[in-house]
Amino acid sequence: MIDYSLRTEHPSTTKTDAVAVAVHEGHRLSWAAQEIDKASKGALAAAVAAASFSGRCGALLPLLNVPGVAAKRVYVFGAGDEKPLSAKDARGAGRALAALANEQSIAELCVFPIADNAKMIMQQMVLGSSDACYRFDETKGTTAKRAAEKPSLKRVRFGMPAADKDSGSLLKVAAATASGIEYTKYLGNLPPNHCTPKRLGDEAKKLAKSHGLKVTVMDRKQIEKLGMGSFLSVTNGSEEPPRFIVMEYSGAKKTDAPTVFVGKGITFDTGGISLKPAGDMDHMKWDMSGAGTVFGVMKAVGEIKPKQNIVGIVAACENMPSGKATKPGDVFTSMSGQTIEVLNTDAEGRLILCDALTYAERFKPRAVIDIATLTGACVVALGGVNAGLFSTSDSLANAIIDSGKTMNDRFWRLPLEDDYQEALNSNFADMANVAGREGGAITAACFLWRFAKKFDWAHLDIAGVAYKGSGKEKGATGRPVAALVNYVMTME
Ligand code: BES
Ligand code: MN
Ligand code: ZN
Numbered sequence: 001m002i003d004y005s006l007r008t009e010h011p012s013t014t015k016t017d018a019v020a021v022a023v024h025e026g027h028r029l030s031w032a033a034q035e036i037d038k039a040s041k042g043a044l045a046a047a048v049a050a051a052s053f054s055g056r057c058g059a060l061l062p063l064l065n066v067p068g069v070a071a072k073r074v075y076v077f078g079a080g081d082e083k084p085l086s087a088k089d090a091r092g093a094g095r096a097l098a099a100l101a102n103e104q105s106i107a108e109l110c111v112f113p114i115a116d117n118a119k120m121i122m123q124q125m126v127l128g129s130s131d132a133c134y135r136f137d138e139t140k141g142t143t144a145k146r147a148a149e150k151p152s153l154k155r156v157r158f159g160m161p162a163a164d165k166d167s168g169s170l171l172k173v174a175a176a177t178a179s180g181i182e183y184t185k186y187l188g189n190l191p192p193n194h195c196t197p198k199r200l201g202d203e204a205k206k207l208a209k210s211h212g213l214k215v216t217v218m219d220r221k222q223i224e225k226l227g228m229g230s231f232l233s234v235t236n237g238s239e240e241p242p243r244f245i246v247m248e249y250s251g252a253k254k255t256d257a258p259t260v261f262v263g264k265g266i267t268f269d270t271g272g273i274s275l276k277p278a279g280d281m282d283h284m285k286w287d288m289s290g291a292g293t294v295f296g297v298m299k300a301v302g303e304i305k306p307k308q309n310i311v312g313i314v315a316a317c318e319n320m321p322s323g324k325a326t327k328p329g330d331v332f333t334s335m336s337g338q339t340i341e342v343l344n345t346d347a348e349g350r351l352i353l354c355d356a357l358t359y360a361e362r363f364k365p366r367a368v369i370d371i372a373t374l375t376g377a378c379v380v381a382l383g384g385v386n387a388g389l390f391s392t393s394d395s396l397a398n399a400i401i402d403s404g405k406t407m408n409d410r411f412w413r414l415p416l417e418d419d420y421q422e423a424l425n426s427n428f429a430d431m432a433n434v435a436g437r438e439g440g441a442i443t444a445a446c447f448l449w450r451f452a453k454k455f456d457w458a459h460l461d462i463a464g465v466a467y468k469g470s471g472k473e474k475g476a477t478g479r480p481v482a483a484l485v486n487y488v489m490t491m492e
Pocket of ligand 2: 269271347348
């Protein structure tokens with residue numbers, strides 16, 4: 001994790017490995033670039049002109065030994081045209097600057113955001129630079145090889161324009177968000193033979209200890225006692241014992257209603273007896289990304305320490321086929337008392353979440369937000385740009401959508417309507433666990449809705465956004481930790 005802090009010195013006198021200053025299209029210098037230009041007697045503007053620097057977002061121009069400047073290097077980064085920098089472009093600039101720093105093996109970077117919306121830019125640059133320095137090396141090669149791949153960048157300082165000197169609290173939130181995202185990515189990227197339900201339980205205990213949370217990790221016996229027949233039906237085919245995990249952060253009076261996050265923690269989803277095809281089945285190690293998001297949010301919350309009560313619930317198990325596995329047609333009784341006919345064992349996420357939602361009732365929550373890689377249908381509908389959002393409360397939905405826009409970690413609302421419920425009717429139980437192919441993301445949400453009647457509720461289907469399934473960037477994205485931490489902070 002990079003160490004982030006504020007810096008008050010002048011751009012030209014800052015002693016560091018590299019100072020980063022912005023130049024817009026048309027060679028228009030930002031305030032900090034102007035300062036460097038003055039100190040260097042026009043050398044910066046001359047270099048920008050000589051290089052025909054485009055100034056577009058993402059463009060970079062590294063300069064060495066600029067006269068009159070204390071830093072060894074000056075990194076010029078493009079800030080686009082007259083329009084204010086978007087969150088996405090700011091994050092991209094942070095990512096590009098950190099990647100350049102790593103390429104040049106430097107340890108410290110001092111960034112001077114443009115004056116317009118400087119705080120937002122700082123916040124996004126924290127996330128972008130953290131992303132550029134993220135490595136998953138736990139299961140890679142020898143220690144020597146791992147050390148060689150370590151990023152060189154250790155410290156990022158922000159030199160804020162005069163009007164934004166009080167950015168300390170926002171920087172703390174941004175750094176905590178980055179730390180949460182890194183944790184979510186780490187848990188997601190762990191191989192499924194490492195990231196077992198038991199491991200998630202152990203991680204929760206570790207996180208609780210380091211971040212001052214109360215934690216309860218329940219095993220099969222305790223889960224049986226709670227009557228979670230639906231959750232346990234998913235574990236029937238697996239040799240790995242399940243865990244039901246509850247993490248509690250208290251930052252307010254005991255009587256203050258908490259916000260409860262509920263995560264789908266399927267540490268591997270084979271589909272069970274309704275077996276998935278072999279191609280890309282490795283992606284199903286990321287089927288615990290909802291749980292990973294809950295861990296990331298709880299970690300960030302433990303670092304920020306907001307004056308609120310927050311609960312994180314994770315239902316963790318594997319979905320495997322075996323002679324003991326659930327069969328299509330089996331009927332189980334959920335903790336709520338409602339019975340479920342399992343017509344497709346691959347629709348297992350809703351089976352574990354429904355019992356977790358019932359469990360959430362005991363907290364008398366102000367809102368419950370579940371996060372799950374729930375349906376392929378959601379990926380078809382929204383791709384990897386927006387996560388699906390369903391909610392019984394317009395104000396809750398809008399608050400999450402707004403946070404998503406602020407953090408460029410977006411959601412698109414889909415309908416929760418009774419007309420979709422019919423498709424879940426069963427002749428043999430209170431409901432079936434699947435409807436037809438049509439509106440698959442919606443009918444999955446409608447299933448969960450039957451267990452979310454006692455509180456304001458939002459369901460986030462993150463199947464399309466939680467990970468990239470191929471290419472150089474194959475891996476967990478850490479979404480939607482940034483949006484959810486922002487959502488928590490909007491309630492302060
Ligand atoms: N974990 C999957 C959903 C998923 C699909 C996540 C693709 C990420 C990428 C979920 O458990 C599942 O298998 N859903 C089924 C539901 C169907 C049987 C109604 C699906 O989407 O096909
Ligand atoms: Mn499945
Ligand atoms: Zn699944």
